[in-house]
Amino acid sequence: MTHPETLVLSRKVLRVLIWLNLLVGVLILGLLVTSLVVGDQVMRTLTAGTPQANATLFMGMRLVALIGLCAVPIVHFILTRILAIVDTVSVGNPFVMANATRLQKIAWAVLILELSHLAVGAVAASVSTAAAPFDVNWSFSPTRWVAVLLLFVLARVFEQGAQMREELEGTV
Amino acid sequence: MAIIVTLDDMLHARRMTLTELSEKIGITLANLSILKTGKARAVRFSTLDAICGALECQPGDLLAFASTPQEEEIGQSV
Numbered sequence A: 001m002t003h004p005e006t007l008v009l010s011r012k013v014l015r016v017l018i019w020l021n022l023l024v025g026v027l028i029l030g031l032l033v034t035s036l037v038v039g040d041q042v043m044r045t046l047t048a049g050t051p052q053a054n055a056t057l058f059m060g061m062r063l064v065a066l067i068g069l070c071a072v073p074i075v076h077f078i079l080t081r082i083l084a085i086v087d088t089v090s091v092g093n094p095f096v097m098a099n100a101t102r103l104q105k106i107a108w109a110v111l112i113l114e115l116s117h118l119a120v121g122a123v124a125a126s127v128s129t130a131a132a133p134f135d136v137n138w139s140f141s142p143t144r145w146v147a148v149l150l151l152f153v154l155a156r157v158f159e160q161g162a163q164m165r166e167e168l169e170g171t172v
Numbered sequence B: 001m002a003i004i005v006t007l008d009d010m011l012h013a014r015r016m017t018l019t020e021l022s023e024k025i026g027i028t029l030a031n032l033s034i035l036k037t038g039k040a041r042a043v044r045f046s047t048l049d050a051i052c053g054a055l056e057c058q059p060g061d062l063l064a065f066a067s068t069p070q071e072e073e074i075g076q077s078v
Helices: A003-037 A039-045 A055-090 A097-127 A142-168 B007-013 B018-025 B029-036 B045-055 B069-077
Strands: B002-005 B063-066
Touching (some): A003 A055, A097 A142, B007 B029
């Protein structure tokens, strides 16, 4: 695959992911509102008994949904920033200070996502019981934390690159 | 304080146009124009080498240092 084709494909994939993320957001919001309006039916559908019997579990599920909902704008922020970086690559000028700032913001956003992932794990662990387990398929991944670190490093690399590029501009 | 580029004087002395110099040394007319008008922020040794070779001069013949605004104005008006 050639370089321009990769960029075109990346842009398409990112646009699809942006829409999918928004769709997930709408679905989570729908689930959250439904759980507030018709909680009994939702609990029966999820085979977790009535809300009265498992009030803590139900509250935990709502909290996880709320964390998921909060993650949607963060993911949207990340994806739109990546799209902006891809656009600068396609015009042949990626080493600009704006991209360094974007990468740093992405790094912070991914860090927030990782913290919210920890929060989901904590909520699930606190409300889950042997009688009514709450399995969110949670696992700790050091790779993601390394990715956060890598993003911060990459942001600094871009900043240095942008400074070098600025210095080179006007050189004959 | 400023560095004044005296490329225009050297071209005049050698009866050469900027376009001819550009063709001779393979540096774009746009870049040479930036250098000539004093808008360049830095000059590569390879550029100086090529210009000095083509104009048969020394780097000092192409650059001058103006310590006062008056000198700077004189340099730019030349």
